[in-house]
Amino acid sequence: MTDVIFARVAHVLAVVLWIGGVAMVTTVLLPAIRRNYPVAQRFAVFHALETRFANQARVTTFVAGASGFYMTWRLDAWDRFRSLGFWWMHGMVLTWAVFTAMLFVLEPLVLERLLARRAAQAPESTYRRVEWLHRVLLGLGLLTIAGAVAGSAGGNLFNW
């Protein structure tokens, strides 16, 4: 069982660094840039600072996903996906899939160019959209963490 404990430790550390970083970007970095830079520069400044975090997030997302699937396999917990009571298992996979798609496919192939073009034409609304996107992603991450911590201890966040 020590390998499952090791996987759980890696899983939680990866989630802490990853979602903690999303919280930092959402609640500190984006508002600070909005307050301290003229609208035309905001997106470029954000992009320059966020690139380093995006690279870290690619690693932590990968570790969280690999350790998560490993635990599911070792605990033989696949049948949980058939029960709505285990919504937090679906939540974990959904959150992971959304971030994986954003970080590995959408951002490098589509979003980066699309947002840079939009920011040149409509900087105010593009920056607001980027802020809202981060708020939604942070909300999804926090809800998933709350559900998973309660669920893995045998509870259910919405039905005690």
Ligand code: HEM
């Ligand atoms: C491919 C995606 C993922 C899979 C397959 C997965 C799978 C698992 C499994 C099997 C457990 C152990 C459950 C138990 O002990 O009964 C777990 C725990 C946990 N997961 Fe995930 N997970 C994934 C992604 C995520 C994500 C994206 C988050 C957060 C944003 C997350 C947060 C947690 C937390 C907080 C725990 C509870 C740790 C504890 O209280 O000991 N997981 N995960």
